Amino acid sequence: MSVAGDRIKKLREQAGLTQLDLASKLGINNSVLSRIEAGKRPVEDTEMNKFADFFEVTSDYLLGRTDKPNEDESNISFFGGPDKYTSDEIEEMEAALKRYREMKRRAAEQARKQN
Template sequence: MDTSERIRQLREVKGLTQKQFADKVDINQSVMNRIENGRRPVSDEEITKIANFLEVTSDYLLGMESKPNIMFSDGGDSLSDDEEEYLKEELAKYRKMKEQFKKE
């Protein structure tokens, strides 16, 4: 899973539309659309804003960590079982795809 996919996935977990999310992190919606679709790299400033709002590390967004360690504003300090399972499934898909690319 690349940075754009991680951002999109975490935004969806928060239940925000792309416009709502872009407004919250003070990034133009068309820019956010290009970021989430992988058509534009994320600047250092943008990755910091996004990571802070999503309450994850920039390392997770950049793929340097495999677990997001999300802190939810509802007082919880970890992912729900459903969220953990979803992310594990996505990680398994990513690893499978990565292995296929190595074989080619």
């Protein structure tokens, strides 16, 4: 099997869909889907887009270029993600960011004055 075929099959099964169900929903032939999942046929660009959109994953995930199904997932793991922060932690991070931005603004202003 191909990485794309394996991942498409896994996503289809997780969604509780048969090959016939998925093929019908995507407007592709069932035999095409069967061959893709078996690794006997490459996924065409238009099909890749349909699979990615339907399963709400990136094409990079389907192709095996990343193990993260979507971009959002890769951006929320910073110390457990925003839903794990206390209000005190959020206030501290906002204050730190404000200090950092002010420092960058002053450095840029000083660089302009020197030029």
